[in-house]
Amino acid sequence: MAVSRDEIVKPRTDKREYRRIVLSNSLQVLLISDPETDKASSAASMDVGVGSFSDPVGLEGLAHFLGAVSFLQHMLFYASEKYPLEDSYSKYISEHGGHTNAFTDSEQTNYHFDVNSDCFEEALDRFAQFFIKPLMSADATTREIKAVDSECQMNLLSDAWRMSQLQKHVSNEGHPYHKFNIGNWETLEVRPKAKGVDTREELIKFYKEHYSANLMHLIVYAKESLDKLQGVVEEKFQAIPNHERSCFSFPGQPFLSEHLQILVKAVPIQEGHELRISWPITPWILHYKEGPMRYLSHLIGHEAEGSVFYALKTLGEYIIYVICAS
Known part of the structure; x- marks a missing residue:
């Protein structure tokens, strides 16, 4: 059962219905019912309150690895205990007219998808399992480190990415903004192995410590009624563990006085x-x-x-x- 429920005040021109609920595991959920939506517009988004600022020292890019455009991100999308076939989630979404993606920011990681409405409930079940019992196998770990490294190599040819890293380089070394947040073969395989650190074990540890229901926010958008959506969400997401983690805070400033009023010149890749x-x-x-x-x-x-x-x-x-x- 949900521990609380609120109706949302909306503009008169908005025909959709909204409801905010908090499950007993402290997962906060926004339900959106839109009976007029087209058949391919059912969607969901899970935002987890942990990002690259929380990367362990010596394992830069770990949060990115966990998500789908990142390491942990990549790993969660692979398989779960309930759906062990690798990459079955992504294939299911694409085969039913949908799209899926994820991104890792400084203080959050977001996973989202859309799919044909008649397949939404099963897609939502597959999605929920990433946050309940993901597998994160050893074989998948090695493959995905290589995938993250390839992504990093491609970024080296992007002026926007290069300038972003340059800005990090000239920031306060004592602030997590200064970190290399993407990760590559060097930071996720070579350096950890040289220190006797198992990246997969650290990945699982990071997931168990930080992926807590009380740090998550879910949005579900579909044509079904609010009562129907609430029942589905309670059934599928109630099992996400709540470790009662505190929200992460990062005091201090990424740019102190000595990092301001400076001119940096860089040679771009493109003219x-x-x-x-x-x-x-x-x-x-x-x-x-x-x-x-x-x-x-x-x-x-x-x-x-x-x-x-x-x-x-x-x-x-x-x-x-x-x-x-x-």
Whole structure:
């Protein structure tokens, strides 16, 4: 049974129905019922409150490995105890008109999919098992380290990725923002093995310690009624373990005074000129209703004659990118 339930206030023009519930394992869920949705629009998204900032020292990229665009991410999508056939989840989704993906951010990892509505309940069951009893076999671990390494090698040819890593490099070494967050063969295989560390064992340990129901948020969107969706969610996600983990916090600043007001010049892979301006601001989540970054982005990025963008482009043929780092 859910331990709490709230109806959501919505605009009059919105015909969908919403309900927020909290399961007895402390998993927070938002249910969205849309009877008018087309047949291929049922979807779900699970957000886990742990990301690359929580990578263990010496195992950079572990959180990314656990997810689907990351290591743990990659590993969860492989197989579970209930569905042991490798990659059966992804195949099931694609064979039934859907898509699936995941990403690892600094403080969260997100898994999501959409699928034909008539296959949604089974897809949701397969999805839930990743957070209940994933297998994470030894063979899959080695293969996925190689996949992560290939992803990293491809990123080396991306100017956007290279500039992002450069920005991390010039940040405060004592802050987790400074870490190499993607992972590759060196950080996930060579260095751990040289120290006698088993990456798979560390992966399982990371999962058990951090993937707790009370740090997860689930959104389910389908054509069924709210009562129907609630029953399905309670049945399939109630078994996710709750280890009562505290939310992660990372005090300090990624950029101190000595890291500011500096000019860094870099040679890009592709020909062109870019001017990137970065500065620290108050974390945007504290002001999400006002959206101050939208104002800054609009004012600085506006291309009309007389704007900052227009002046810089006229003088130096630059493309301006505004990066607001919290």
